[in-house]
Every structure is written in C-alpha cells, then in structure tokens.
Amino acid sequence: MLKIKNLHASVEGENILKGINLEIKPGEVHAIMGPNGSGKSTLASVIAGNEDFEVTEGDILFEKANISELSPDERAHKGIFLSFQYPVEIPGVSVTNFIKTSINQIRKARGQKDMPANEMLKKIREKSALLEMDRKFLSRSLNEGFSGGEKKRNEIFQMAMLEPKLAILDETDSGLDIDALRIVSDGVNRLKTKDNATLVITHYQRLLDYVVPDVVHVLMDGKIVKTGGKELAKELEERGYDWLKEERAEMTS
Amino acid sequence: MELKDKLISSYIAFEEQIDLENDIHEERNRAIKFFESTGFPTKKMEAWKYTSLNSILKEDYSIFPKKEDTVDYKDIKKYLIHDIDTYTIVFVDGIYSSHLSRTTHDKLDACLMSSALDKEKYKPIIDKYFNKIAPEESLTSLNTAFAKEGAYIRIPKNVVAEKPIQILNFSTCREVALMVQPRNLIIVEDGAQVQLIERHQSLTENAVLTNSVTEVFVGKNASVDYYKIQNDKTTSSLIDNTFIKQERDSQCALHTFSLGGQITRNNLKFFQHGQNCNSILKGVTILSDKQHVDHNTLVHHTQPNCESHQDYKGIFSDKSVGVFNGNVLVDKVAQKTNAFQSNNNILIDDTATCNSKPQLEIFADDVKCSHGCTIGQLDDEALYYLRSRGIPKKEARALLMFAFANNVLDSVKIPEIKQRITKQIALKLGVELGFNL
Numbered sequence: 242m243l244k245i246k247n248l249h250a251s252v253e254g255e256n257i258l259k260g261i262n263l264e265i266k267p268g269e270v271h272a273i274m275g276p277n278g279s280g281k282s283t284l285a286s287v288i289a290g291n292e293d294f295e296v297t298e299g300d301i302l303f304e305k306a307n308i309s310e311l312s313p314d315e316r317a318h319k320g321i322f323l324s325f326q327y328p329v330e331i332p333g334v335s336v337t338n339f340i341k342t343s344i345n346q347i348r349k350a351r352g353q354k355d356m357p358a359n360e361m362l363k364k365i366r367e368k369s370a371l372l373e374m375d376r377k378f379l380s381r382s383l384n385e386g387f388s389g390g391e392k393k394r395n396e397i398f399q400m401a402m403l404e405p406k407l408a409i410l411d412e413t414d415s416g417l418d419i420d421a422l423r424i425v426s427d428g429v430n431r432l433k434t435k436d437n438a439t440l441v442i443t444h445y446q447r448l449l450d451y452v453v454p455d456v457v458h459v460l461m462d463g464k465i466v467k468t469g470g471k472e473l474a475k476e477l478e479e480r481g482y483d484w485l486k487e488e489r490a491e492m493t494s
Numbered sequence: 495m496e497l498k499d500k501l502i503s504s505y506i507a508f509e510e511q512i513d514l515e516n517d518i519h520e521e522r523n524r525a526i527k528f529f530e531s532t533g534f535p536t537k538k539m540e541a542w543k544y545t546s547l548n549s550i551l552k553e554d555y556s557i558f559p560k561k562e563d564t565v566d567y568k569d570i571k572k573y574l575i576h577d578i579d580t581y582t583i584v585f586v587d588g589i590y591s592s593h594l595s596r597t598t599h600d601k602l603d604a605c606l607m608s609s610a611l612d613k614e615k616y617k618p619i620i621d622k623y624f625n626k627i628a629p630e631e632s633l634t635s636l637n638t639a640f641a642k643e644g645a646y647i648r649i650p651k652n653v654v655a656e657k658p659i660q661i662l663n664f665s666t667c668r669e670v671a672l673m674v675q676p677r678n679l680i681i682v683e684d685g686a687q688v689q690l691i692e693r694h695q696s697l698t699e700n701a702v703l704t705n706s707v708t709e710v711f712v713g714k715n716a717s718v719d720y721y722k723i724q725n726d727k728t729t730s731s732l733i734d735n736t737f738i739k740q741e742r743d744s745q746c747a748l749h750t751f752s753l754g755g756q757i758t759r760n761n762l763k764f765f766q767h768g769q770n771c772n773s774i775l776k777g778v779t780i781l782s783d784k785q786h787v788d789h790n791t792l793v794h795h796t797q798p799n800c801e802s803h804q805d806y807k808g809i810f811s812d813k814s815v816g817v818f819n820g821n822v823l824v825d826k827v828a829q830k831t832n833a834f835q836s837n838n839n840i841l842i843d844d845t846a847t848c849n850s851k852p853q854l855e856i857f858a859d860d861v862k863c864s865h866g867c868t869i870g871q872l873d874d875e876a877l878y879y880l881r882s883r884g885i886p887k888k889e890a891r892a893l894l895m896f897a898f899a900n901n902v903l904d905s906v907k908i909p910e911i912k913q914r915i916t917k918q919i920a921l922k923l924g925v926e927l928g929f930n931l
Contacts, residue, residue, distance in 0.1 A: 289882050317884035329879040333897030339883070342893065347884035382897075399883065 242267050242304060242438050243288070243407055249298035250287045257283040259463035260299070265407070268435040272449055272474060273442045275460035276482045281442045282326055284460065285411040288440075289323035290316045303407070317343075318350040322405030324396040326412040331383040336395060337365065339383050340402050347403065368401040372428050390421035397428040404432070409440045414448035426451030446478035459485060497551045497673075498533050501636065502526065504557045508640060511558075518611060518641070521625050525638035532632040544817040544849045545788040550731045550757055553701045555673035557640075559587035565697065567594060570664055573695045577910045580691070582660045583645045588674035590643060591664075602688075603648040604659050607677055610646040619648065623681055627709050627737040627765060634735050634761075637675045637707040644677040644706075649686035651713070658689035658908060663704065664697055665730070671701040678706070684713035684741070689908060693723045694732050702730040710736065714768065715743040721911055722760075725753040725918060728783055735761045742768025742797070749906060751915050752779040752787040753922060763792040766828075769799045777806040778899045778915070780922050781814035781846075788817035795828040795858075804835040807899050811842035818867070819851045826857040835865040840872060840898060892923040 243265040250258040257280045265271050275281050287294050288301060290313035301309050308316055331339070345355045356364075369379060372394045384392050393413055400408050410429065414422055429439065429452050441452055449457075449471065457473040458465045461482065466489055467473065477485075495503075505526050512519070534551055535542040565586050574582065581604040584594040590606050597605045610616040611624075625641075628634045645661045665672055682688050696702045712718050724732060732755055738746055752758055764773040779787050793802040808816040818837040839848045850867040872894050880890035899919060906912040 291878055291882075293878075312887070313878060313881040314884050314886045314890070317882055323882050325879065325882075329873070329876045331876050331879070331894070331897060333900035334893060339880075342889070343880075343883040343885055346886065346889060350884065350886075403883070 243440075244302040245288075245299070246302070247299035248287065248296065248301065250283060250294050250296050252283070252294050256297070257294075257463055258287065261460075261463070261465060263458065263465065265438045265440060267438055269456065270433070270439045270441065270452060270454045272454035272457045273440065273460050274444070274446075274457060274474060274477055277444065279460045280463045281444075281460050282411055285323055285409045285440075285442050288409055289313055289321060314346070315350075317403075318347055320406030322400050322403055322408045324393070324400060324408065324410045324413050326415065328384045328392045328396055330385045330387075332385045334383045335380050336383055336398075337379045340365065340399060343399070344402060364402060368398055371401055371431060372398045373424050374398060389416035390418065393417055393425055394421065394428075397425050401428060401432055405437065407438050407440065408432070409442065411442045412444065413441075414443055414445060422448065422451065446474045449474045461485060461489070497553075497555065500555075501557065502530055505639060507558070512642065513612065516611065518620065518624060522639050522641065525630075525635040528630055528635040529632055529639060532635075535632055541790060541819065544815070544819075545757065545759055545786065547757065550701070550703055553671040553703070555671045555701070555703055557673055559589060559672060559674070560668055565591065565594065565664060565666060569697060570594065570662070570695075573662065573664075573693060575658070575660060575691055575908070575910050575914070578658065578908070580658045580660050582662060584662045584664065585643065585676065586664045587666055587668060587672060588643060588663070588676065602650060602653055602655055603646060605646050607644040607646045607679060608642060610679065611642070616646075619681065623679060623709065623711055625709070627711075627739045628707055628735065629737070629763075633705055633733055634707050637677055637705050637735065640675045641677040641707070644679070646679050647688070647690070648681045649683060649688045651683040652685040653683075654686065655688040658691055660691045660693070663694045663706075665695075665700075665702045666697050671703075673703045673705070676704065676706045678708040680708065680710040680718075682710070682712050682716045682718050685715050686713060687717040689719045689721075691721045691723065691908075691911065694726055694730070696727045696730040699727060699729050702726075703733075704731070705733045706735065708734075708736045710738040710746070712738060712740040712744040712746050714741040716741070717744065718746040719907055720746070720748040721906070721908070722748070722750045723911075723915075724751060724755055724758050724787075726755040728754070728756050728785060730755050731757040733759045733761070737763050737765070738773070739765045739767055740771045740773065743770045744768070745772040745774070747774035747776070747905065749902070750777040750789070751918075752777065752781070753918055754781075755785060755787070758785075758787045760787075760789045760791075762790070763794070764802065765794045766796055766800050766802075769797045771797070771800040773800075773802040774905070775802070775804040775806075776902045776905060778902045778919070779806070779808040779810075779816055780895075780899070780919060781808070781810050781816060782812040782922070784813045786815040786817075788819070790817075790819045790821075792821040792823065793833065795822070795824045795831045795833060798827065798829045798831070800828065801832045802834070804837075805902055806837045807902055808837075808839040808848060809842065809895050809898065810839065810846035810848055813845045815846070816848040818849070819853065820865070821853045822855070822863060822865070824854075824856040824858050824861055824863065829858050829860045831858060831861040831863065833861065833863040837867040838898070839867075839869045840895065841869060842872075888924065892920065895919070895923055
C-alpha cells in the first residue's frame with residue numbers, strides 16, 4: 242500500500258530524513274519508535290504532504306502511484322489520514338460542520354455526490370459513540386478549549402468518519418491518561434480491517450500494548466536503524482535507545 | 495467648479511424648491527454656512543487621517559436629480575429582503591418611489607421625511623427630534639442644508655413592529671454622476687421595538703456619492719436592531735452618518751456589512767443618555783479591488799451601569815484599504831461602565847492595507863473597558879490541518895475566513911439576512927460551501 246524509497250527530506254535547509262525505506266501492506270500495523278528529534282513526526286508530515294517540508298530525494302508510492310508531488314488535500318482524497326500530534330484549534334467551525342465539509346469535499350474529489358444528510362447524521366452518531374464523545378462536543382468549535390484527551394479523541398473520531406486506507410497516528414498517545422488511551426486505542430482497533438493499514442508513531446511503548454504492531458521500526462537520526470516484531474518495542478522500553486546507538490557505532494566502525 | 499462651490503451655489507436654487515417659512519429652514523441656513531466655512535474633511539483632520547475623499551470629490555455630480563426614473567420591481571428585486579414580509583421605503587435617485595414602496599401609518603409610521611417636514615401634524619415631533627443629535631460637522635451640516643427626503647419612522651410607545659422596515663436607496667443611469675443626501679429620522683418610543691434594514695445600491699456604473707444622515711432615538715426600555723448592507727458597485731461611494739441616542743434600559747444593536755463600494759465611510763455615534771443602556775456595534779468588512787472602508791465609531795457613556803460592545807472583523811485583499819477608528823468615551827459619572835471593543839483583520843495579500851486605531855478616553859475610575867486589535871494573515875497551521883482532511887486550499891481558506899467572520903453573524907436575528915450575508919461572503923471568496931456556519 243505504502244512504499245517509501247530512499248526518502249530524504251529537509252525543513253528550512255536542515256536535513257531531517259536521510260534515506261528512509263519503508264513498506265506497509267494492507268492489513269498491517271507498523272510502529273515507528275525513536276528518541277526525540279529522530280525525525281518521526283517529520284516522516285508523518287512528509288507522508289501527509291505538509292508543504293513546510295521539502296522532499297530532496299526519493300519517492301513515496303501510495304498504491305503504486307507516486308504521491309510526492311501531491312498536495313495534502315489530494316493525499317487525503319486518496320485515503321491518507323494523519324492524526325495530528327498537536328491538533329489545531331479553529332474557532333468558529335464546529336466539529337460537525339468540519340467533518341461534513343471534509344467528507345463531502347473528499348467525495349467530490351472522488352466524483353461522488355454529497356453524503357445524504359440522514360446518512361451523515363447516522364454515521365456521526367455511530368462514530369462519536371465509538372469514541373465515547375458527548376453530543377455537545379460535536380457542536381463546539383473545532384479543538385477550541387479541548388483538553389489534550391478530547392483533541393486526540395476528536396482526531397480518531399475524524400479517522401472513523403473518513404475511513405482512510407492509511408492512517409498515520411502521530412504521537413496519539415502522548416498526554417493521554419489511561420482511560421483516554423483505552424478509548425482511543427479501542428477506536429483504532431475497531432477501525433482495523435484487512436484492507437487498511439496503520440502507521441503508529443510513538444515515543445513510548447505503552448500504546449503498543451493496546452494497538453499491537455506487526456512490525457516495529459526504530460528511527461534514529463533520520464534513518465531506520467532497526468526493524469523487528471512487536472517484541473522490539475518491549476526491548477526498547479526496557480533498554481532505552483542508547484544500546485542501539487552503540488550498536489550502530491560499532492557497525493559503522 | 496469645485497464640488498464645494500457647486501453645492502453652495504446650488505443651495506440658492508434649492509431654496510426655490512422648499513418652503514422657506516418652515517422653522518427648519520433656519521437650521522438649513524445655519525448648516526450651509528457651517529459647511530461653507532469648513533468645506534469637505536481632509537486627511538489633515540485626525541478623524542480623516544486614513545481616508546481621502548479627493549478621488550470622489552472631483553466628479554461633476556448632479557445635485558438635483560431629475561424626476562423619478564422608471565425602475566421596475568424586477569430591477570431591484572434581488573436587493574430586497576423578500577422572503578419575509580416587510581415595510582419598504584424605496585428611493586430612486588433620492589426621490590420617493592411610491593410604486594416600489596410599502597409604507598404604513600397603521601400602528602406605526604413608516605413613511606417619508608418630506609411629509610414629516612411639511613405636514614403640520616408632525617411639527618411637534620420634528621421640533622423635538624430633527625437635527626438634535628447630528629453634530630455640527632462638515633458632512634452632517636451639508637446633509638442638513640439639503641435635508642428634504644428620506645425615511646421617517648416612528649414606533650409609538652410599547653408598539654412592537656411586527657415586520658422589519660427596509661430603507662432602500664437606488665441610483666440609476668439618468669445622470670452622468672449623481673450626489674444624493676438622504677435624511678432619515680427614526681424614533682422608537684419607550685418600550686417599542688423595531689428591526690431596520692438599510693441599503694444603498696447603484697443600478698448602473700455611473701459615479702454616485704451618497705452623503706446620508708440618520709438620527710435614531712431609542713426610548714426607555716426600547717429595542718432597535720439595525721442592519722446596514724453595503725455591497726455597492728466600485729463606482730459608488732457612501733458616507734453614512736448615523737447618530738443614535740439611547741434612553742435608560744434600552745438596547746440598540748447595529749450590524750454593518752461592508753462588502754463593496756468605492757469609498758465607504760461609516761460615522762457611527764452612540765450617545766447613551768440613561769442608565770442600563772446596551773449598545774452593540776458589529777461589522778464584517780470584506781474588500782478587494784481597491785475598495786476602501788472606514789469605520790469611525792463612538793460610544794459615549796454618560797451614565798452609570800451601561801454597556802457597549804464593538805466587534806469589527808475585516809478581510810482585505812487586492813489593494814483594498816480598511817480603517818477602524820473606534821472611540822469609547824466614558825464620562826466621570828459613568829461608573830460601572832462595561833465597554834468592550836475588538837477589531838480583528840486579515841490581510842490576504844501584500845497589497846492590502848489596514849489601519850486600526852482604538853481610542854479610549856475614560857474619566858470614571860470604576861469601569862471595565864477593554865480593547866484589542868489584530869492584523870494578521872490566515873493561520874498556515876490551520877490551513878494545513880483543514881487540507882489534510884481533504885478540503886482543497888481555496889475552500890479551506892474560505893472556511894477559515896468564514897469562521898473568522900462567524901461570531902459577528904451569530905448575533906444577526908433575521909435569518910434571511912444571515913443567509914444572504916453568508917452567501918455574499920461565499921461569493922466574495924469565490925467558493926460554494928454546502929452549509930451555513
């Protein structure tokens with residue numbers, strides 16, 4: 242589904258990603274772990290099409306098509322979804338109107354008609370219940386005055402509404418208490434099918450107890466330095482990242 | 495001939511059309527003298543620092559329009575709020591159009607200034623209210639000198655006007671360039687309520703200069719909800735002078751939607767004259783194409799325990815200019831005043847300009863007054879967030895601008911106006927959005 246080949250990216254002239262190779266197949270959950278500043282969020286942003294980042298080398302293929310040149314909205318139309326680490330507050334736009342606009346713009350881009358109002362309403366009800374969201378929440382301005390947990394739940398609610406093929410969860414677990422973490426990860430798990438894929442980006446192993454990855458990658462200094470199964474996450478939790486740095490240093494020397 | 499000289503010499507001709515025995519003629523004489531001594535305002539005056547009238551004063555305006563032009567309902571239909579039943583007072587080139595209007599004397603007066611000025615039975619009211627709160631200033635005086643026609647509205651004590659009243663001023667192509675000076679008088683007596691809609695609209699591309707004066711008297715515990723729709727052609731300019739006097743326990747909300755026109759200057763002044771008054775001034779300005787809008791507001795708090803809220807939002811692009819000069823004056827006796835003012839602006843591109851100048855003069859020591867103004871661009875982060883959800887750039891920008899203007903529309907009480915303005919904003923932003931925010 243997603244194939245990243247030798248991806249280099251920079252922001253304001255500084256190289257952040259230095260040759261990433263990654264392949265995610267339908268039905269898979271991949272986790273990317275790594276210390277702060279290793280480039281995890283940059284990778285998420287670059288896949289989603291954030292124009293602040295410049296791809297200097299390499300390709301991103303989504304369902305075999307090169308999407309490197311596509312805008313963020315065009316990528317969303319293809320079925321890529323990014324759950325933001327820091328969702329933006331937008332006063333004056335309600336959660337409901339936002340998600341309606343989003344769904345119908347995506348449908349428009351795919352040559353479909355607007356979703357009928359009753360179908361939309363039903364879906365909003367169903368998906369907000371999945372995330373245990375209060376009805377009042379839906380008429381509030383998008384993310385304005387939301388707690389950290391509410392913001393993340395709102396992200397996963399949007400994901401549930403949009404049903405993306407590839408969902409990238411950027412530090413979705415950070416700042417969540419254990420209840421919110423359970424609700425959010427339950428939501429993610431229930432949305433999993435054999436046809437969609439999830440890329441979980443996290444600093445901590447905690448989320449991976451709930452959303453169990455098939456593959457774990459370790460990102461350091463803009464490169465994937467180790468790939469393994471879910472047990473790699475446990476090992477990182479116990480041993481930290483320093484041993485990997487040393488291992489790398491030995492390999493290069 | 496310069497416009498000033500032309501106006502002064504026209505005054506002699508004007509005197510031939512009117513009743514010189516009428517008491518108000520004294521006021522006209524005084525007003526023209528005042529205008530003669532001051533002339534038009536210039537940028538040297540502090541209140542006109544950011545707005546020059548030079549470009550519009552050089553036109554050779556016709557001061558006395560010819561007879562009423564034949565304008566059909568179909569020509570003006572789209573400028574009317576017609577989904578709801580209203581009283582309408584329509585003027586074409588400054589002259590009352592009876593076949594387009596729906597006036598009334600039943601329960602309330604929604605009719606003509608000319609009859610109010612001329613007919614004996616209105617004399618006590620004219621004596622009491624006419625030209626009582628319009629200050630002696632160059633443009634108001636000029637209007638007073640030529641005051642002859644406009645809307646006369648009186649809502650008697652405890653009457654709730656069941657239908658909104660529309661005041662519509664159209665201009666046509668008869669004259670090469672036209673100057674009109676409507677004069678409105680609106681009296682809302684104690685405990686009465688009314689909704690008003692005012693619009694100035696050119697039907698052609700000829701130059702039009704409107705210098706309008708409106709005096710509004712809001713009685714004790716009365717309520718006025720006033721909407722000004724300014725969406726004229728780029729060949730039309732408007733100087734709107736509106737003065738509002740509020741008695742105790744009254745409320746007056748005035749929304750100004752400035753979406754088009756060449757130069758628009760809003761001189762909007764509220765005088766609170768009793769305790770527990772609430773004055774609400776809101777505005778949405780969306781400009782492009784070298785348009786210029788200047789909001790010059792004043793709320794004068796003269797009594798204790800009153801409130802005022804000013805909230806103006808502006809979106810500017812393509813060499814357009816926005817000015818906000820918001821004044822709040824709190825007298826020494828006006829303790830416990832709550833006065834809020836905010837002016838937020840978005841500049842869409844580098845060619846647009848915005849000047850925001852809040853002025854608070856507070857002589858009381860136990861008040862809550864705040865003001866804030868911002869001038870910025872659209873938030874790139876927010877734009878990216880919306881786009882990452884599949885909303886294309888253009889729509890995402892429009893959505894953000896909509897959201898920005900939204901809280902001003904929130905307080906609009908006539909749904910059709912809200913829809914219209916929403917639609918106009920969408921149109922101005924060049925998008926089709928499938929919902930009302």
